[in-house]
Amino acid sequence: MIELRAIRKVFNQGRHNEFCALHDVDLSIGENQVTVLRGPSGSGKTTLLSIIGCLSRPTSGRVSLQQRDISGFSERFLTDIRRHTFGFVFQQFNLIKGISVLENVMTPAYPLGLDYAELRQRALALLEQMQLGHRASAPVEWLSGGEAQRAAIARALINDPQVIIADEPTANLDTHLSKRFLEIAERLRERGKTLLLTSHDPLVCESAVVDRVVEMRDGRLV
Amino acid sequence: MLLNPAIIALLIASLVSLLMIGWSSLFGWQVLRNWDIRSGSEGQLILERRTYLVSTLLSFVFAVQAISLLLFIFNAEQMSSLFVGAMCAVGTLNVNPYGMPTLLIKIVVFFLAAIWLVINQLDTRGYDYPLTRHKYRLLLAITPFVALEAYLQLQYFLGLDADVITSCCGSLFGGERETLATELAGLPPLPAMFGFYIIIGLTIASALWYQRRRTGGYLLAGMSALGFAASIVAIVSFLSLYIYEHPHHHCPFCVLQGEYHFQGYLLYIPLFAATALGLGVGVIQPFKQVASLREVAPVMARRLGLAALALFLFFTLWTILAIWNSNLRLIGA
Numbered sequence: 001m002i003e004l005r006a007i008r009k010v011f012n013q014g015r016h017n018e019f020c021a022l023h024d025v026d027l028s029i030g031e032n033q034v035t036v037l038r039g040p041s042g043s044g045k046t047t048l049l050s051i052i053g054c055l056s057r058p059t060s061g062r063v064s065l066q067q068r069d070i071s072g073f074s075e076r077f078l079t080d081i082r083r084h085t086f087g088f089v090f091q092q093f094n095l096i097k098g099i100s101v102l103e104n105v106m107t108p109a110y111p112l113g114l115d116y117a118e119l120r121q122r123a124l125a126l127l128e129q130m131q132l133g134h135r136a137s138a139p140v141e142w143l144s145g146g147e148a149q150r151a152a153i154a155r156a157l158i159n160d161p162q163v164i165i166a167d168e169p170t171a172n173l174d175t176h177l178s179k180r181f182l183e184i185a186e187r188l189r190e191r192g193k194t195l196l197l198t199s200h201d202p203l204v205c206e207s208a209v210v211d212r213v214v215e216m217r218d219g220r221l222v
Numbered sequence: 223m224l225l226n227p228a229i230i231a232l233l234i235a236s237l238v239s240l241l242m243i244g245w246s247s248l249f250g251w252q253v254l255r256n257w258d259i260r261s262g263s264e265g266q267l268i269l270e271r272r273t274y275l276v277s278t279l280l281s282f283v284f285a286v287q288a289i290s291l292l293l294f295i296f297n298a299e300q301m302s303s304l305f306v307g308a309m310c311a312v313g314t315l316n317v318n319p320y321g322m323p324t325l326l327i328k329i330v331v332f333f334l335a336a337i338w339l340v341i342n343q344l345d346t347r348g349y350d351y352p353l354t355r356h357k358y359r360l361l362l363a364i365t366p367f368v369a370l371e372a373y374l375q376l377q378y379f380l381g382l383d384a385d386v387i388t389s390c391c392g393s394l395f396g397g398e399r400e401t402l403a404t405e406l407a408g409l410p411p412l413p414a415m416f417g418f419y420i421i422i423g424l425t426i427a428s429a430l431w432y433q434r435r436r437t438g439g440y441l442l443a444g445m446s447a448l449g450f451a452a453s454i455v456a457i458v459s460f461l462s463l464y465i466y467e468h469p470h471h472h473c474p475f476c477v478l479q480g481e482y483h484f485q486g487y488l489l490y491i492p493l494f495a496a497t498a499l500g501l502g503v504g505v506i507q508p509f510k511q512v513a514s515l516r517e518v519a520p521v522m523a524r525r526l527g528l529a530a531l532a533l534f535l536f537f538t539l540w541t542i543l544a545i546w547n548s549n550l551r552l553i554g555a
Contacts, residue, residue: 006262057271062262069350071262072270077349 001031001194002052002163007061009047009219021047022219024061030211034185034195038205039216045198046167048216052196053086053165054078083111087156089166093148095140095155101127102136105155112159119158126154130184146177153184163194170201182207228297229379235290236372239283246276246283247365250358259351273354277342280361284335287368291328292491294375298325299478305388311475312391320378327371334364336498340505344522348514391473395458406472409459411552418456422538425449425500429531432503432524439523443504446530450497453537457489461541464548488540496533502526 009022022044029035029052037045050056051063054070063071070081087108095104105123127133130150135143143151149169156164170178178201185195186209199205205213215222249272258266298311298321308314315321338360345353395404425445432442457474465477465485477486506523509515 008264058262058267060262060264060267072259072267072351073349074274074346076346 001066002027002029002196003062003064003067004028004048004052005062005064007048007051007058007063009044009051009056010059013059020219022051022058025219025221027214027221029194029196031194032189032192033211034189034197034209035212035214036205036210037196037198037214037216038200039222040200042218043216044219045216047219049165049167049196049198053088053163054082055088083108083159085162087159087161087164089149089152089156089164089169091168091171093152095143095148095151097141098139100137101132101140101143101151104140104151105158108155109158123154123158126157127151130154145172146180149173149177149181150184153181157188161193163196164188166195166197168198168201170199170204175203178203182209185209226297226301228293228300232290232293232297232375233379235286235293236375239286239290240368240372242279242283243361243365243368246280247362249273249276250361253358254355254362257355270351273351274346277346277357281339281342284339287328287331287335291332294325294328295475295478295490299475301382304384305386306384307388307390309390309476310473310479312394312473313388316394317383317386317388318378318381320374320381324371324374324378327367327374331364331367331371332494333498333501334360334367337501337505338364340502340526344506344509344515344519347518347522348512350514352512352514353509391471391476395472406455406458409455411460411463414456414459415553418452418460418541419538421445421452422449422456422534426531426534426538429500429527429534432527433531436520436524439503439507439527442527442530443501443507446497446500446504446534449500449534450493453493456541460552461489461544463552464545464550467548467550469550469552485540485544489537492533492537492540496530496537499526499530499533503530 004025004027007022007025007027008020011019011021025044025048027048037048039045047056051058051071054073058071061071062069065081065085070078073081095101096107099107102120102123105126106119109119109122124133124136127136130153132147132150132154135147135151140148140151149172153164153166156166169181173181182204185197188195189209197204197210204210253269253273256265257269295311298314301314302308302310305313305317308317315325338357341353341357341360345351345357394401395406425442425448428438428442428445431438454474457477458472462472462474462477463469465482466473475486476482477489478484479486503523503526506519506526510519510523512519
C-alpha cells in the first residue's frame with residue numbers, strides 16, 4: 001500500500017547545523033495491518049511518519065501510495081490526500097482549546113463542505129464509539145488524558161481515512177489507558193483500517209494487535 | 223518625457239518582467255536538460271518544488287504584461303496632446319519608428335503569454351507534472367519576444383521628442399499612399415460588414431458547438447484567431463465610422479478617447495480576452511488524452527470556451543449597439 005524508496009531527509013541543508021534524520025530508508029507497509037516504528041529518541045521515527053503522512057517532504061527518494069508516487073505532489077494534491085487518506089493522532093493530541101470536543105472532532109471535515117447535520121451526527125457517533133458521547137459539548141480543557149486521546153482518535157476518523165497515523169500514542173497514558181488504546185486499534189484494524197504508529201512502549205510493541213515492528217536507529221532501519 | 227509616471231511604470235514593469243523571465247528561462251533550461259520524473263534524486267525533487275515558485279512568478283509577470291499592453295495604449299492616447307500633429311495614440315506611436323513595432327510585439331507577447339498561462343494552469347491540475355517540459359519549451363520561445371519588446375519600448379520612450387511634428391490618424395488611414403491601413407480603411411462598408419458578421423457569427427457558432435458537443439476545439443481556436451482579425455478590420459473599415467459618426471474617420475485608436483466615452487476599451491478588452499480564451503481551448507486539445515488530465519482538461523476547455531463565447535457575444539452585441547445608436551447611415555441612406 002505504502003512504498004518508500006531510498007528516503008533521505010536532511011534538515012538545515014548546507015548550513016553549519018545540517019542534520020540528516022533519515023538515510024536511504026526503504027520500507028513497504030501493507031494494507032490493513034498495524035505497523036509500529038520502534039526506536040530511541042532521535043532515531044527518525046517521527047520524521048519518517050511525517051513523510052509518510054505527507055506532512056513533510058523527503059530531501060530525496062520517493063513515496064508511493066497505492067502505486068502512485070505522491071512525494072512530488074503539489075500542496076493542492078497533498079492536502080487532498082491528507083484529508084481523505086490519512087488520519088492523524090499526535091503525541092500531544094493537539095486538540096483546539098476553547099471549543100468543544102464535538103467541534104474539535106468535526107473540524108477536519110469542514111473544508112469538505114458536508115451537510116452540517118449529517119457531519120454532526122457522524123461526529124457524535126464516533127464519540128459514542130469512543131465512549132465520549134457524554135463529553136461532546138464539554139470544552140477540551142476539561143478532558144482527562146485518556147479522554148483527550150480518544151477525542152483525538154475520533155477526530156482522526158471523522159473523514160473515514162484509510163490510514164491512521166499515531167505518533168507515540170501511549171506516551172502520556174498509564175497502563176490501563178494504553179490497553180484501551182490497543183483495543184481501539186484492534187477494532188480499527190477489524191474495520192479494514194491500516195495503522196501506523198511510532199512507539200518505544202513495550203506494551204504497544206509486544207501487543208498481539210501489532211502485525212509488524214520496524215526497528216529504527218540513527219535514521220536507519222535496523 | 224521619461225519622467226512621465228506611466229512611462230516610468232511601463233519601463234519598470236518591462237525591466238522586472240525581463241529579469242524574472244530571464245531567471246525563469248535559466249531554470250527552464252535546467253528543467254529541459256535534467257527533468258526525470260521517475261527519479262527520486264535530490265536534484266529532481268528540487269526542480270519539482272521550484273517549478274511551483276517559477277510558475278507563480280511567471281503568472282505574475284504575464285499578468286503584468288497584459289496590464290502593460292493596456293497601459294501602453296492608454297498612455298499613448300494620453301500623451302497625444304504633447305506632440306504637434308498628434309490627435310490620438312496614432313500620432314504618439316508615430317513620433318519615432320519604434321512606436322508601432324512596440325505595440326505589435328506587445329500584442330504578440332499578450333497572446334503568447336495567454337497560451338503559456340493556459341498550459342501552466344492545466345499542468346498544475348495534473349498530479350504528475352504532465353506539461354512541465356512543454357511549458358518551459360514555450361517559455362524559452364517567449365523570452366526573446368519579451369526581450370525584444372523591452373528593447374523596442376525603451377528605444378521608443380528614449381526617442382520621444384516633443385519637437386517632432388508627427389502625423390495624425392487621418393494621414394495614416396486616409397492618405398494617398400497604399401498601405402495596409404489605407405487598404406483596410408478603403409474597404410467598402412457593406413461587404414466589410416457582411417464579411418465581419420458572417421465570420422464573427424461563425425466564431426460564436428463554433429463556441430456554441432463546442433459547449434454542446436465538446437468537439438471542435440481546434441475549430442474554435444482557428445475561428446477565434448480569424449474572428450480577431452475580422453474584428454480589427456471591421457473596426458477600421460466601418461465600425462469606427464459609426465462611432466465617430468463621420469464617413470471618413472477610420473482610426474482604431476480615437477475610440478479610446480473620452481470624447482467617444484472610452485467605447486474602445488469596451489470593444490478591445492472583450493475582443494482580446496475572447497480571442498486569448500478561444501486560442502486556449504485549442505491549446506488544451508492535444509493534452510486531453512494525457513492520463514492525469516483526462517478529467518480536468520475537458521472541464522477547463524469547456525470553461526474557457528464558455529468565457530470566450532460570452533465575451534465574443536458581448537463584443538458583437540456592442541458593435542450592433544454602436545451601429546444602432548449612431549446617427550451615421552452608410553447603408554440604405
